[in-house]
Amino acid sequence: MHNRTRTIVFVLLLFCFVIPAAAQQAAAPAASSxxxxxxNDDGYDAPGLKALIEAFRTAGDLYVSAPAVEQSGxxxxxxxxxxxxxxxxxxxxSGVTWYAIDGPPATSVRLxxxxxxxxxxxxxxSGINRGDNLGIASVYLSGTVGAAREAALVGIPAIAxxxxxxxxxxxxxxxxxxxxxxxxxxxxNLLLPGFFLNVNAPAGEHKGVLLxxxxxxxxxxxxxxxxxxxxxxxxxxxxRPPEKGDAHEEGTDTWAFLHGYISVxxxxxxxTDTKAFEGxxxxxxxxxxxxxx
Numbered sequence: 156m157h158n159r160t161r162t163i164v165f166v167l168l169l170f171c172f173v174i175p176a177a178a179q180q181a182a183a184p185a186a187s188s189x190x191x192x193x194x195n196d197d198g199y200d201a202p203g204l205k206a207l208i209e210a211f212r213t214a215g216d217l218y219v220s221a222p223a224v225e226q227s228g229x230x231x232x233x234x235x236x237x238x239x240x241x242x243x244x245x246x247x248x249s250g251v252t253w254y255a256i257d258g259p260p261a262t263s264v265r266l267x268x269x270x271x272x273x274x275x276x277x278x279x280x281s282g283i284n285r286g287d288n289l290g291i292a293s294v295y296l297s298g299t300v301g302a303a304r305e306a307a308l309v310g311i312p313a314i315a316x317x318x319x320x321x322x323x324x325x326x327x328x329x330x331x332x333x334x335x336x337x338x339x340x341x342x343x344n345l346l347l348p349g350f351f352l353n354v355n356a357p358a359g360e361h362k363g364v365l366l367x368x369x370x371x372x373x374x375x376x377x378x379x380x381x382x383x384x385x386x387x388x389x390x391x392x393x394x395r396p397p398e399k400g401d402a403h404e405e406g407t408d409t410w411a412f413l414h415g416y417i418s419v420x421x422x423x424x425x426x427t428d429t430k431a432f433e434g435x436x437x438x439x440x441x442x443x444x445x446x447x448x
Contacts, residue, residue, distance in 0.1 A: 189215030196298030203283030220267035260302035320358030
């Protein structure tokens with residue numbers, strides 16, 4: 156084979172094999188790339204979740220694991236060992252992998268972390284929930300917050316985000332804020348194991364962002380007595396979210412939210428009452444001292 160022919164063949168082989176392989180290698184995500192898991196309690200096709208997907212599409216490797224149907228108010232409930240967990244994988248045209256889980260939000264997160272994702276996520280974001288999750292009572296009842304807490308329990312930074320209203324532009328604005336918040340947390344090296352935030356955004360334009368504590372005032376809920384067409388008596392839970400006329404202490408998440416601010420509340424997993432602990436410890440010592448030797 157002439158030298159010129161050999162050169163042509165070599166170039167063709169280079170284009171056919173070496174260059175495409177290099178391109179594929181460059182396109183493949185690195186093992187150290189930022190991995191984001193999105194979830195919610197409104198269902199895998201909810202508008203708030205879709206807004207987060209759009210906002211975080213270029214922020215890293217994106218995965219979705221969310222309930223197949225709405226699971227609002229499920230708190231931190233999980234599927235036990237007595238029930239199967241059915242999963243539907245739905246590959247989107249954007250390339251984002253969505254898992255629709257027949258189960259509550261906390262189970263959707265734990266299953267994704269332990270069995271579905273190729274590696275542990277660097278952060279879990281739960282939301283954007285339709286409606287607020289304010290105050291001590293809500294953070295225990297909310298499936299949105301429960302999903303984030305489940306991630307924090309296994310050492311993954313997590314944020315629960317909720318919003319007033321149901322307009323596309325409000326979802327987009329809240330999702331854009333979440334993208335900015337995560338970037339700031341990464342820059343500040345705050346995404347540590349167990350890091351856990353509860354974020355609530357008002358509808359429309361907000362006045363700013365406030366760091367808050369949980370309000371101790373519960374939302375107003377009553378049970379309406381009703382009668383079915385078959386004359387069976389049943390009760391319907393009617394929850395009314397907090398309003399400006401309600402008294403709330405300044406510095407709380409509810410006060411900030413009602414006054415037009417985005418509320419950011421750092422959460423903890425350890426529910427130990429340290430004051431009661433010290434009091435009981437003192438009582439224990441006193442009892443031991445009084446006991447006969």
